[in-house]
Amino acid sequence: MYIVGDLMKSILVEITCPTCLWHTHKPSDTVVIPEFEPDLKQQLEQEEFYAFTCPRCGTRISFFHTCIYPDKQHHFVLLMKSEKEKKAADHHLYADMSATKRYISDARDIAEKIHILEEGFDDRVIEILKLKVYIYLKKQQRYPNTLRYKDRDKQSETIWFSYTENDQEDVLALTWESYLQVKQRMPEEDTKKFHEINQRWALQHIKNFT
Ligand SMILES: [Zn+2]
Structure with a gap:
């Protein structure tokens, strides 16, 4: 109860x-x-x-x-x-x-x-990876309106993101290794409190994961 x-x-x-x-x-x-x-x-x-x-x-x-x-x-x-x-x-x-x-x-x-x-993933890691993807796209002067986690492909050991830019949808993958690298350095989850984990959170924390 x-x-x-x-x-x-x-x-x-x-x-x-x-x-x-x-x-x-x-x-x-x-x-x-x-x-x-x-x-x-x-x-x-x-x-x-x-x-x-x-x-x-x-x-x-x-x-x-x-x-x-x-x-x-x-x-x-x-x-x-x-x-x-x-x-x-x-x-x-x-x-x-x-x-x-x-x-x-x-x-x-x-x-x-x-x-x-x-799917049992650490959403803090996903937000850090999404921000990295966003920064990568920005360097190529591409500015997605939305950027979302899509899925993990276990066979090719990749993690996929989808994004829209001018109403066009596209996908982009990172290696599963990049998830594990960020995860390794992520502190333990605080199960006592509610936290908002979004792009703003990632902007504040990305310096610990570059
Ligand atoms: Zn009406």
Whole structure:
């Protein structure tokens, strides 16, 4: 039994369409248990969970609210929460569960985070590698809009990333060895607290891994 603090399972999100001003209250979940709620998990992975399409004019509306996602099978907990709402008491959530604990303040990061942590990878290493890929592309005067972990190819011992540039999708691989090299120098995971591991985190830490 875990204490989920003051979180209610379901809330109503007030939505006003910016285009036609259509107004509604949409029920939305603040707890998603992946093993029992595969439909909600899929919504998170397909970037549909925090999205709503206006029934009157078809405008796609994004919103965001606090939601916790404990995955006991893969030993991680995600806490979706805006920067300004993060607080010290958050670390009491699932305090007795030894797991990788991650804040996510940008809904666009959720799918990739689930993908990385379900595969059992260290997402800190992945973010450092992504930043290296980004710097590499930038040196060639290429500026990807998105850059995501794709998968690992065990046979060729490579790790793959996908990126989009001017709506064109492309892929790029690093050797699996480069993952192991960064991993070797990565401190042990702090399973007591939630940390946000994203590009900003990587920018602050990359000096330790070059
Ligand atoms: Zn509308």
